Amino acid sequence: MDISSYVLLSHNQALRRRLDVSANNMANISTAGFKREAPVFREFVEQTAGGSDAPVRTTSMVLDYGAVHDQSAGAFMATGNPIDVMIDGPGYLAVETPEGGTAYTRAGYLKVGEDGTLQTAGGLALLGEGGRPITIPLEQAGQVSIGKDGTVSAGDAQVGRVAVTVFDDERMVDPRGDGTFAGTGGRELAAADTKLKTGGVEGSNVQAIVETTNMVEILRAYQTSMKMSEALGDMRKSAIDKLGRFG
Structure with missing residues (x-):
């Protein structure tokens, strides 16, 4: 698996984590005293050394860092x-x-x-x-x-x-x-x-409109990620076909 696939995989895992947290918030919208959670991510930068004259390449990935509670009071x-x-x-x-x-x-x-x-x-x-x-x-x-x-x-x-x-x-x-x-x-x-x-x-401090908006954003981000994955697959297939003809 090439580095681009690892980057997309880390992105998809982060989106799934966001969806899990948002869904849990929605499920507790009527739970007394519930404090909504928000996932926290951090950037993981991997450095790849090239040849003797090639510059060092950096690749950013997404890592799940945990979740924090929104401490604002409910009604x-x-x-x-x-x-x-x-x-x-x-x-x-x-x-x-x-x-x-x-x-x-x-x-x-x-x-x-x-x-x-x-x-x-x-x-x-x-x-x-x-x-x-x-x-x-x-x-x-x-x-x-x-x-x-x-x-x-x-x-x-x-x-x-x-x-x-x-x-x-x-x-x-x-x-x-x-x-x-x-x-x-x-x-x-x-x-x-x-x-x-x-x-x-x-009452719970979860706001339904905020969590619904988050879910829509997650869906759109996942759709974009899938399109990028399909484009990468097409590029690999095209490269393999060209190499086959060259051989």
């Missing part, structure tokens, strides 16, 4: 549940995974579990300050309120505070595939720096 969606929360700013809610570890989410659908712990809609225990679950007395399960600073009250008593964890380097946050994120190097915000909105959750 507030009222739910009618007074203990649903939306983080007003950066950060994540910490939850306890079934394996006993810690994961993070922006989806603030909350409920009081059968054991009295404050949980997400999926049944994961919400972790408060210091990584401790927040327990509500069962007789006061219908009297729970959450303040703007994360303070959780049951009736007149304060029973804990919702902790918001921020990451100075968002590259340390990776999707787990179950709607939550794994992360390292996070730190809890103090009550004075915590800002929550109650009575609703954060």
